[in-house]
Amino acid sequence: MRAKDPTTSTPVRIAWIVVSAALTVVAVRVAYGATPKIVTDLSNTVALSLAFAGLVLLTHYLGLLSLGQGALVGVGAYAALHAVNDFGVPVMWMPLAGLLAGTLIGAVVAIPSLRLPKAYLALLTLSLAVAYPIILKQVDGNLPVTLDGSFVAPSWTGITEEDEHIWEFFLVASYVAITLFLVQGLLKGPVGRAFIASRDEPEAARAFGVPVYRLRLYGVALSGGMAGLAGGLLMIPTNFNDFTHYPEELSIKMFALAMAFGGSRLISAIPGAVVLIFLPVWLIDRNWVVEYGWVGLFKSEGFIYAALLLATAYLTRGKGFMHLLDSRKHRKLAISRPVNRRVSIVVEKMVTLEDRLTEVEALVENRSDLRSSTEATD
């Protein structure tokens, strides 16, 4: 009875496979063809897209506001770097230390604040964003801390030591691809639907047995873990950590970009990461950062982000520009299929009931025909 989901149909799957293969080819071409600087920037972009994906999950799937994603990236970077320097963890596995640290801090912040109105999570995460650089400065000092290890590609890859950046790019991309694949799978299943239910109708979700608080807690911890993993991955191309990397503006900019570009898909995290990494490069290339006065203001990063935030707030009501595309698509889909499984079961039963009622009506009509014909005979 249920209509087939067009997003999981065979042509769409084939299209996804083709697009993924094309992207892989492009990534390989760029990694081998571009300058080391661009490849390093791309590695940073790919790593940060994971943190953005965590923010998209939080904002668009759970309807929660985190203003400390940049700080959680910093926590992951710190944990990964010190896991190698102080505990001798192999460099290949150091991002996992970031994942653990991010998950832990995310959960610590979420446990008290999620019991209260949503504003408290925003408040606590913003406090974390402001406090984190101060903590890092206190713990690690004013000077950057360098990673005690390097990334040497295995011989079978054919990547030489001079092309270390290529191997680093592949490592980062592999980590991100696997994580995004797993998280997207999770979000497409019952967990994702429960996330959406807890966002849109928390009371109804509770009535259906969805543990809203616990679900949100897992969501914030997962988002924190993704940010932490992104921080750990940033240490692969960057190789050093410094308190100036994670000012509170980073968290706010990340929130602005996730709000603007985030849609219902994790893939929409990529434009945010691209803008975050390449906008300053673009501004410096055009020599805009040194301009002062009103003209300088309009050409400054802060103004661009502020305009983006305000435009997102007004034009999309905080749902993001990708949502505009999604909502057009969903309007078409809504007619053909119910989204929630429980709803679809109810709809199925209603349709079955309607069919039976039609059958009963037909029977009654037949009987009445019989009765009327008998009456006529009498």
Added chain:
Amino acid sequence: MSLFLQRTFDSLANGSAYAALAVAISMVFRSTGVLNLAQGQLAMFSTYVALVLATGPSPYLKFSSNTDVLGAAWPIWAAILGAVVISMVIGAFTERVIIRPISNDPVAAVGATLGLYLLIGAFVRKQWGGRTMFLGSPFPQTVDDRWDIGGARLWHDSVGITLTMIGVLGLLAVLQSRTKAGLAFRAVTSNQTGSLMVGIRVSRVLMLGWALAAGIGALAGGLIAGEINVRPDMMGRLLVFGLAAATLGGLRSPALAFVGGYLFAFLETMLGGYVSFIDSQVTLVWALLVLIIVLFVRPSGLLPRTEAWLQR
């Protein structure tokens, strides 16, 4: 004992600033349900306005030549009051133009306040640069301007700042409890639809709330500038403590937010003073930890549980 007394005195000026920001945040949240994250930036901007008014025409300070039409440099009290008025206008404008059209959507409203946060930061950095500037205190600030009590020094400007803030916030409390405008404000914060039905002009009351909150923030910024100097990031730390203090008041009680401000300042000074491994920078972290613990143990903060439940 004298050291303890000294630390208590030291916490007064900071406590006043935290309390003022906390009151401003909780006033806005209580009336509109919007967490104004730009409150600190608005206060920082108005401190620069006070600086421009107090400096007089100067080639080193942008816009200061515009004050030429109003005469030479203003006395510092007049400059702070001028900044408060300008800030109130900006607060009312913000509510009318930026917040009201999207006030039904909390995510969009928080996004808009963050946009304002970045916009003010960018504006100040581009117009006045990132360097530290000196505004001075409206109260006497020389070495001799102090009282010696029990071996501890109580500075005149700390007392002045504290008394001014207590006076202003007391005036605000009287305004809320004894005037028609205050009654309207209380009605609107309690039930907006009901207020509208009995003829209260809700939008005007909300605008007044934002204006007052911006004015209180501006006053706090102007007064504390003598202690911490004027720079674009001067309010970051204060905002965190202000938010923490507002949380202690359950985000909805300006009176408890005020108490929370002094409590956090006291805690900050004592932790920095008595615990050897905590220096003045890291007290922020411990305050954050205390906040998390308080939220764990008592989510309603200092607010009585029944009242917190009723206000949800």
